[in-house]
Amino acid sequence: MKKIATIIGTTGVGKSQLGVEICKALGGQVINADAMQVYKGLDIITNKMPMHERLGIQHHLMDFLEPEQEYKVTQFKDDCSNCIESIWHDNQLPVVVGGTNYYVQSLLYQNSLIKGEDVARSPSPEPMPDLDVLPTDDLYQRLQQVDPIMANKWHPSNRRKILRSLQVYYQMGRPQSDIIKDQHTHHERFGSQARFPSIIFWLYADPLQLNPRLDDRVTSMIKTGLFEEIKQLRQRVVEGQVNLPPGQVDEQYQRGLWQAIGYKEFDPYFTALEANALSMEDLDKIKDECTEKMKTATRRYAKRQVQWIRNKLLPTIWNAKQDDVKIYLLDAGDLSLWNTNVRDKAIEVARAFQNGDTLPDPTSLSEAAKTMLTQTELQDTQSRILGWQNHTCPICKTDKGDQLILYGDIEWEQHKKSRWHRKSIKTLKRKAAMDMNRPNAPPPTDD
Template structure:
């Protein structure tokens, strides 16, 4: 089995640096796993490590694609696998570095769950035009009949997901809920085999310390030329060499449009291009956009950690020991060398020479707590199969219908909502008003 190392973690935590340090110590080369850094140019908006800091370590799958092109996870999987073959044959350690978590997941595991969940058959759109003029409520009723598991999972008004499940039933002749059940059983029996013997370093920093660092980084990006890159992109949109995503919302999550910064500064550049705002107005808009970009960066970092804990760690646990995750604490940059670099090199050296490696939870207290499974974490299969809809016994919708909440999270949010608190208060008042009457009319037993 070929061996690879990987460095994952949130944006701005030092992944690129550790990647280079590992390569220098271990005869390795970097394979980029960041969906933005595959593009040529756009160095600032995509957070590319400056060439000089790469210290001569080759970086593959970086800086090679024209911004007009789209690059997806299947492309990455294919290109990275070729790269790993080549490096392995040259006795170089492939070090996969990047923040696009699902790239790394789909590289390491044969059948990532998300992929097998929506089996892709040959698309035959004409067959589905039958859905076009059907009311969502009727489609939902159809789904309830053929696939009660998925009907229970989806919101009755979520037309897109209802149609997707119906399509799977039409394509495979099997309800999607049934397919998920079979996958779950297979997973229980065989685990989820990994394609590579993998050593993953998760670089982690306490958000309290990380967030100011992320804010500073946004300011630095602006100082060093972020706006030039955004303007260059906008020019390309105007002259038609790149197309803005269409109506399809999912498209915003593809290509370079998902780079944090482009969307966030839209109102600033629109005002600038219209050329009819005072400079103090422009300043104000720029400030707002900067704040928006900082907030988006923090949210992204938070999502990346959630993804590692809720998706990656449970998958690692099913991998029959071929994948190991070590958390390294990068909260305090003053002790980077001892708490990150040296530890990583030591572990990776043992990994390469098949020596005994330390237990991941023994590395630090942070490691012990972050590597534990969150109590409410469930694998994707169980989450669908155990899905629950809740009916609030107190609240009624405006139409006087029962309030149905889809899933635990919605239910918990509902319990804290103003709507629910108002209904509860109202119910209490009604009860209080009724009590004297009831007490008066019911003869006391004593």
């Protein structure tokens, strides 16, 4: 049976190690799904597993691109699919070890990628006005003009939502409601169909346990040669061997290798160092600031990775038409318990999956699994927005004498239980009763 295993989770949680352990135990090969580790060399800044820790397990899609090359997600999907085929051909288990969310999702699901960069921009988006300075009323009026559907969905005082919809409009050059409709149509047509039967291991560590580990890792990266790598890379840029992507500095650092955490954060330090104009003391100060920036960026990245799993991947898995993709959370919070909590459990479940045996209930594996994998308030933004309806209460009136409008189902449900609404009903009934007592009153009607 053609199956794959995938390991996801935040940075610094031990994905590479588990990948090697599963391959050792079950006969497998690793495929890298981290957008930084596709680059040649630069082992420290890209967090590559040292050769001697790979224990002879073959690693695919690693270490093959030059710094100036960009690797598109579609390219990854094709290359990864070829690797999977060839590993199956060797009668082994492909183990995808992924740090880059959209790589993983594009691999696991058919046509699941229609987000952000993939939504075509209009050829000439309007320049974005300075929205932050405008009062909420003005923002709302603007939204009513450019995207009345979204304006209707948001409460006129919900500044955050209104602002977001306007930003989407100016950035993409199309109304947000159009984009959502496209995504919905796409989803209806293609569904989120799994491309392969797959078992996912989500390595999870509570931020309280993870964050100090991430900080330590930054410190250790600096000790083991991060600066050498950054210096060499900068030198190659200066000598014209490597070109930065075109655009402003901010944009350049959002593409390809240049996004690697550490390179841009230490830019002020190296710029000062290269200018050779500061005292050692001042340089050290900048260095400390940059180190802090790198730590913050690392923690933020880890947080985003978990958000993606919870808000995008889990709903996709749970809403899928078939249950070809199973997800197991392994508690990697306490490294001293790695072998029992992570390695052994993963191998046991992966073996059962490979043999087609009965799999354990994912929420039974640990307390963390129970908390994180229980389907409470599963909120798929897309369906929530599309299913949005404003309700006009037929009974209640505002101070101005208009019928009251409730923005969305939740508000409507709450309103129906509210004292205001109940009071309005009472008033209405009392009036009806009085009418009945009058001669020639109309017959009573049901509520």
